[in-house]
Amino acid sequence: MRYDIVIIGGAIVGSSVAYHLREEGFAGSIALIERDPQFSHAATTLSCASIRQQFSIPENIRLSQFTLKLFRRLKETFGADADIGFREGGYLILAGEAGLPILKANHETQVAEGADILLEDAGQLARRFPWLSVEGISAGAYGRSGEGWFDAHALLTL
Incomplete structure (x- = not known):
């Protein structure tokens, strides 16, 4: 054949x-x-079947955004029963003093690409996540939307 x-x-x-x-x-x-x-x-x-927009280069961010659009229109594209169990729950990427310049530069790139990423200092992080020890943490980048986890097997078998 x-x-x-x-x-x-x-x-x-x-x-x-x-x-x-x-x-x-x-x-x-x-x-x-x-x-x-x-x-x-x-x-x-x-x-771990996850999607995030917290990358350092625009192409990876755009690829995630492209995939996110597909996830959000699964039922429209594949039918009412299409469900991959996608749960939005943002990534939290932390940095100490040495990693802070990279975290900030990445955040600028992410925001420029339209990603919903919030950059917070240690005090803000402690208020948002009271269970988190911020000792040695200078800042964190938190994905407010467009990041999360899904059932990869369900996606492959649509």
């Missing part, structure tokens, strides 16, 4: 490539080859 495109690996990257080829109008034949069709041993399903 002949195919126009053969994708080796059907977990999140391979499945995404096949899906987006169709979305962009590719009409040729696509073979998606996966040795573990239940995804029992796939890195995707064994990962």
